[in-house]
Amino acid sequence: MSEHLLEVSDLRVTMQRRGVPITPVDGVSLTLDRGEILGIAGESGSGKTLTLRAILGLLPRGGVAEGDLRFASDGGRPAPYVPTDVHGHGISIVFQEPMTALNPTMRVGDLIAEGPRIHQGMNKADARARAIELMRLVGIPTPERRARMWPHQLSGGLRQRVMVATALSTEPKLVLCDEPTTALDVSVQDQILGLLQDLRMRFDMAIIFVSHDIAVLGELCDRLAIMYAGQIVEIGPTDDVISRPNHPYTAALMASVPSFQGTSEELQGIPGHPPDPAAFASGCRFAPRCAFAREDCKEASYELTPTSDDRATSCIHPEVLAQP
Amino acid sequence: MGRFSFIAKRLLQVIPMMLGIILVVFLLLQITPGDPVRQIVGLRATEEQLDEVREEMSLDDHVLVQYGRYVALIAQGDLGYSYKSKQPVTSLIRDRMVVTAWLLTAGIFLTLLISIPAAIAAALYRGRAADQVIRGAGLLGLSMPAFWVGVMLLLLVALPTGWFPPGGFGETFGERIRSIFLPALTLALGSSPFIIRSLRASMISVLNSDYVATGRASGGSRRRLIRRFVFRNAAVSSVTVLALEIGFLLFGAVVIETTFALPGLGQGLVLAARGRDLPAIQGYTLLFAVIVVAVYLLSDIAQAMLDPRVEIES
Numbered sequence: 001m002s003e004h005l006l007e008v009s010d011l012r013v014t015m016q017r018r019g020v021p022i023t024p025v026d027g028v029s030l031t032l033d034r035g036e037i038l039g040i041a042g043e044s045g046s047g048k049t050l051t052l053r054a055i056l057g058l059l060p061r062g063g064v065a066e067g068d069l070r071f072a073s074d075g076g077r078p079a080p081y082v083p084t085d086v087h088g089h090g091i092s093i094v095f096q097e098p099m100t101a102l103n104p105t106m107r108v109g110d111l112i113a114e115g116p117r118i119h120q121g122m123n124k125a126d127a128r129a130r131a132i133e134l135m136r137l138v139g140i141p142t143p144e145r146r147a148r149m150w151p152h153q154l155s156g157g158l159r160q161r162v163m164v165a166t167a168l169s170t171e172p173k174l175v176l177c178d179e180p181t182t183a184l185d186v187s188v189q190d191q192i193l194g195l196l197q198d199l200r201m202r203f204d205m206a207i208i209f210v211s212h213d214i215a216v217l218g219e220l221c222d223r224l225a226i227m228y229a230g231q232i233v234e235i236g237p238t239d240d241v242i243s244r245p246n247h248p249y250t251a252a253l254m255a256s257v258p259s260f261q262g263t264s265e266e267l268q269g270i271p272g273h274p275p276d277p278a279a280f281a282s283g284c285r286f287a288p289r290c291a292f293a294r295e296d297c298k299e300a301s302y303e304l305t306p307t308s309d310d311r312a313t314s315c316i317h318p319e320v321l322a323q324p
Numbered sequence: 325m326g327r328f329s330f331i332a333k334r335l336l337q338v339i340p341m342m343l344g345i346i347l348v349v350f351l352l353l354q355i356t357p358g359d360p361v362r363q364i365v366g367l368r369a370t371e372e373q374l375d376e377v378r379e380e381m382s383l384d385d386h387v388l389v390q391y392g393r394y395v396a397l398i399a400q401g402d403l404g405y406s407y408k409s410k411q412p413v414t415s416l417i418r419d420r421m422v423v424t425a426w427l428l429t430a431g432i433f434l435t436l437l438i439s440i441p442a443a444i445a446a447a448l449y450r451g452r453a454a455d456q457v458i459r460g461a462g463l464l465g466l467s468m469p470a471f472w473v474g475v476m477l478l479l480l481v482a483l484p485t486g487w488f489p490p491g492g493f494g495e496t497f498g499e500r501i502r503s504i505f506l507p508a509l510t511l512a513l514g515s516s517p518f519i520i521r522s523l524r525a526s527m528i529s530v531l532n533s534d535y536v537a538t539g540r541a542s543g544g545s546r547r548r549l550i551r552r553f554v555f556r557n558a559a560v561s562s563v564t565v566l567a568l569e570i571g572f573l574l575f576g577a578v579v580i581e582t583t584f585a586l587p588g589l590g591q592g593l594v595l596a597a598r599g600r601d602l603p604a605i606q607g608y609t610l611l612f613a614v615i616v617v618a619v620y621l622l623s624d625i626a627q628a629m630l631d632p633r634v635e636i637e638s
């Protein structure tokens with residue numbers, strides 16, 4: 001029986017927008033096993049980034065997270081933590097844009113060495129050697145030379161590898177990846193994904209991988225969570241969720257992906273706009289856009305209901321999706 | 325490395341800039357109403373005497389020739405002779421320059437000593453009490469003119485305590501420190517609000533950046549975070565503001581030197597202007613312009629040292 005590595009229960013993030021509080025993440029619960037890769041998909045603004053940031057206490061200014069966060073830091077049971085406990089001790093993060101996520105005034109080698117210097121108490125020379133070792137691990141050619149370069153002197157792909165090396169430098173058990181490949185071109189993207197999979201195998205590292213790209217998620221992830229309007233509306237094994245959605249939003253999302261449609265004649269976006277946190281609908285938040293919406297949907301309170309051992313949906317009428 | 329070629333390029337740009345500045349200073353003489361020769365020889369001189377001096381000064385040559393000669397003289401460090409004291413302008417300026425250099429250096433030092441901690445505190449505790457207090461103090465500093473601050477410091481600090489001389493410039497190092505402290509503080513009180521405001525704003529935007537989040541995620545102390553991730557990045561954009569500010573400080577120095585009876589450049593300029601001593605006015609103007617150019621150059625160099633990306637953006 002596998003012990004969870006991470007448990008997030010009823011996570012709520014409140015932000016201030018021009019003095020008015022909004023709740024862009026509203027009751028997210030999820031668990032993650034050791035070495036597992038969980039994907040999170042959802043339209044822009046659904047709260048994916050804020051969820052990841054809340055797990056590490058790195059919310060933008062004015063943001064407040066509530067909810068129960070537990071992490072199994074020393075191989076034991078998951079225990080409540082405050083973010084600074086896990087910074088450099090178990091959880092790392094890789095941001096979407098490696099240019100803005102790497103300090104422009106520190107040399108690449110020093111950036112990667114920061115974690116080892118703080119947490120392993122390494123001196124400068126040892127930490128530098130460790131940085132070069134990490135750069136080699138993530139496949140950066142001529143690491144000795146590149147360690148002395150500035151972030152802006154590297155290509156996007158190399159920068160993201162540096163970001164990954166920085167995240168790995170403290171030997172985390174969990175890496176949070178916020179669209180780490182969106183800013184990169186396809187071949188580089190494949191390399192980074194390959195790298196992450198490889199690292200997961202070697203170090204039994206768990207990953208939460210946020211992306212818009214269902215194809216990427218389908219390839220990489222063990223399980224997939226779909227977010228809509230600050231809530232997880234469906235979660236389950238990746239293949240099941242993709243091929244047999246239990247939530248109309250998931251189905252609509254899959255229909256909008258060209259590669260899952262066979263021929264790409266009609267690439268249908270989801271009609272309507274993703275809702276703004278200041279105006280989430282009451283009841284099922286997807287109801288205003290849902291082709292199957294009924295009267296009772298507008299009163300349905302949010303609950304992620306299991307449909308089988310390993311799947312759950314928040315839709316109260318999942319049967320509408322049953323294949324004829 | 326690219327950054328150093330950037331600095332070399334900036335150094336080269338200084339040459340045409342200096343020629344332009346010298347041209348403006350040269351034209352000062354041309355556009356000043358009245359006959360400069362008359363000013364030198366006095367009202368009672370005869371026409372022959374006037375012609376003689378005019379000849380001597382080659383004022384009948386073409387303007388461009390005169391300008392060329394002027395540039396050549398300046399290049400050799402010759403700024404002409406004061407109408408009043410008949411001394412070379414360079415020797416007038418030399419002693420005064422030392423005083424003003426002290427004042428500016430000490431003023432900048434105190435400005436940074438006040439601004440950096442205040443800006444860090446204001447940025448870290450933004451919106452809270454410390455920030456409000458610093459903002460209020462800044463507004464207060466801005467609303468008080470330098471001469472008034474100077475007089476107040478004299479009345480409230482110098483006279484009652486007797487620690488600082490009420491005016492003049494000392495001879496020994498210790499005396500100089502004491503005589504420069506209050507003027508420099510006056511200068512710093514006027515300029516700190518600008519630096520604090522700019523540094524606070526850039527620190528806040530840096531604090532909100534992704535790379536500081538990355539830095540926080542690496543789990544070091546807050547002190548380490550500020551030192552390695554925040555401060556240098558915030559300083560990059562504030563260096564330019566500091567340079568602009570020094571330009572203003574220079575003119576602040578004119579007022580402050582008068583208030584504290586410091587025999588510096590500002591005081592010299594005031595005296596020269598009062599005596600319509602054109603060569604001296606030209607000399608001071610030229611020097612002020614050179615200082616401003618030098619400060620901007622230094623700020624560009626400082627920026628290039630602080631920010632490894634400078635080569636790309638320029």
Ligand SMILES: Nc1ncnc2c1ncn2[C@@H]1O[C@H](COP(=O)(O)OP(=O)(O)OP(=O)(O)O)[C@@H](O)[C@H]1O
Nearest residue numbers: 015016017024043044045046047048049050060277
């Ligand atoms: N700093 C902030 N202040 C106020 N509101 C914010 C802030 N950051 C995000 N939000 C709001 O929170 C909501 C969720 O944002 P989040 O960045 O988590 O979305 P996302 O799912 O990551 O979207 P994307 O796919 O575009 O990255 C958005 O509607 C956004 O308007």
Ligand code: SF4
Nearest residue numbers: 284287290297315316
């Ligand atoms: S609950 Fe109703 S409105 Fe919401 S997704 Fe299911 S069917 Fe559509």
Ligand SMILES: [Mg+2]
Nearest residue numbers: 048049050178
């Ligand atoms: Mg995002």
